[in-house]
Amino acid sequence: MIPVGTHKETIVVHGRFDIPRARSGIRQYLTIGHYPARFIGRSITIFSALCELLFELNGGGSIEVHVQLLHGVGIQFKGRLPGAATIIYQIQQQSKTLQAIADEFSVQPDQGYIYLTVGLDVKKE
């Protein structure tokens, strides 16, 4: 049975090498929640793609990804980069496959940061 309510968590990823650990945690959580295998697979995939994009544009260091799972509805991953709105075009060019896989994709500038949000709708599975 899929639990109800909203689960929010911030995942710190310390480098590309750390992505497998982070996605393992997400997979375990979604599996325990009995989400469909395809939803879990797509969630892990868009999370990995978002992390790789953030690392590529961030130029190293650690990144934070905010995860919001609205049980029975979907999942959303949000990351941010320091930078001006001028990099939005670059982000959109480098994320075409991610945009095709995700049900939600947005890039928003706000107070010196660029916020990237990707999400999946569980009902589309």
Next chain:
Amino acid sequence: MLNDTMPMVVIVEDSETQAKQIASHLTARNVNVMIAKDGPQGLRLISGRKPDLVVLDINLPTMNGYQVCRRLKRDADTADIPVIMLTSASEAEDMMRGIEAGAIDYIPKDQFAVEHLLMTLNNMGLLQEEQK
């Protein structure tokens, strides 16, 4: 000898060692396993007996895993068979290609691979408790 009451998984993997390692975990949990060493052999096995799941490597001789997956999804008789890609290519771009080809999941061959595969099969209702 295959037991018709047990779920069937086809593993398409050119590394015999890795195929047998995965198979041992599955057979210990009452899953029938058939192993193919390349795409064409895998497609023949699948057309002979429709499995409950296909575990597919990407780097295969003759046809790669994406091609095998697309072939399965194009054929009405096999389109509904879930495919999990299990591969050493762990870049997100490879994962996205797998999902685009029709795989339900993409499990990189990292330190969590077997655990994640078993977790996924359990979630799909294909596993029983390990036999002691």
